[in-house]
Amino acid sequence: MGQVAGFARHRNPMPEPRIIAGIPMDLSLTRKGGLSVRAQLARQLQMKILAGELAPGQRLPSVRALARRLKLHANTVSAAFQDLRREGLVEQRPGSGVYVRRSGRKGLAEADALDEIIREALWAAFERGHSGAEIRDAVVRWLRASPPDRVVAVDYMLDVAQLIAHEAARGLGIKAEAASLQEVEREPGRLAGALTLVLPQYAEQVRLAARGSAVETVRLEPCDEAREALRTLPAGSVVLAVAHAAAVLPYAGVLARGLRGDELLVESRLLSQVPAWKRLAPAADLVLADALSAPIVRRARPRRLVEVALLLPPAIARLQDVLGVVVPRPE
Numbered sequence: 001m002g003q004v005a006g007f008a009r010h011r012n013p014m015p016e017p018r019i020i021a022g023i024p025m026d027l028s029l030t031r032k033g034g035l036s037v038r039a040q041l042a043r044q045l046q047m048k049i050l051a052g053e054l055a056p057g058q059r060l061p062s063v064r065a066l067a068r069r070l071k072l073h074a075n076t077v078s079a080a081f082q083d084l085r086r087e088g089l090v091e092q093r094p095g096s097g098v099y100v101r102r103s104g105r106k107g108l109a110e111a112d113a114l115d116e117i118i119r120e121a122l123w124a125a126f127e128r129g130h131s132g133a134e135i136r137d138a139v140v141r142w143l144r145a146s147p148p149d150r151v152v153a154v155d156y157m158l159d160v161a162q163l164i165a166h167e168a169a170r171g172l173g174i175k176a177e178a179a180s181l182q183e184v185e186r187e188p189g190r191l192a193g194a195l196t197l198v199l200p201q202y203a204e205q206v207r208l209a210a211r212g213s214a215v216e217t218v219r220l221e222p223c224d225e226a227r228e229a230l231r232t233l234p235a236g237s238v239v240l241a242v243a244h245a246a247a248v249l250p251y252a253g254v255l256a257r258g259l260r261g262d263e264l265l266v267e268s269r270l271l272s273q274v275p276a277w278k279r280l281a282p283a284a285d286l287v288l289a290d291a292l293s294a295p296i297v298r299r300a301r302p303r304r305l306v307e308v309a310l311l312l313p314p315a316i317a318r319l320q321d322v323l324g325v326v327v328p329r330p331e
Helices: 037-050 063-070 074-086 114-127 132-144 158-172 181-186 200-209 224-232 251-260 274-280 294-300 313-322
Strands: 090-093 097-100 151-155 176-180 195-198 214-217 238-243 265-270 286-290 305-308
Touching (some): 037 074, 074 097, 114 132, 151 181, 158 313, 181 200, 195 313, 214 313, 224 251
Parallel strands (some): 151 176, 151 195, 195 214, 286 305
């Protein structure tokens, strides 16, 4: 098929200024390139919008007018406009036409398709002052990276980090380490190449301490088995809670009161307080112990022991998905 009007007539064309429906538009289209005519049209209109040549709120030429001037099928022009709408650059006003959106691009939070999310993320980096070369280098670095080779649990309290690391290693089948927030601030390189797990309240501190690290927030929630055990105990029963970390020790009391009010007597002891919990364990109607404490407490032969998992199966499943994402080493 020969060239069409509106297409370049020479091998290296210089776009000619054109007036289409009262709007200056220098559009250069060719059938010889790898891109379809629809994609070429959408790309060139996109660049004009981003460059400010088509101002926010400005009405684009109608599909018929643009198709007639460029000697294209109206469906081709309509499809290009649809591409611009999907990218959040234009909006259709019923009975009036297609206009450049006043709010500009969709933005990362509104992006839907994977390609759109990636494009918006790269554009956000450009708008924040990073050069094209810097963005390309960063993309190459990410593409050359590999999935995390280990997990590092970070918390203000090292014993909490140890508990998270233990459950993560068991649930994910991957090497896991524990570090305090203070250790990470002193040695941020410790998180290089790892997936970092942290409670929501410390996530920002970890991200600031080790910029570029892969940080995933987790929440600690008692498992359903512990809830059911507390719910079915007879009123007046004695519950012993044993925990590796002091910060999680109150969980059992809070959970028991939330489920049963004052019907149950709850005693809480740290795992390190061996004589205290050893004396109480055989007499308690129920012993709740975290994943680090349970194997040790079980040796005291309690009547009934429930190991309380704090990283629930949905959290483990989500982390398994996250482990498939590449993680570059922070610069």
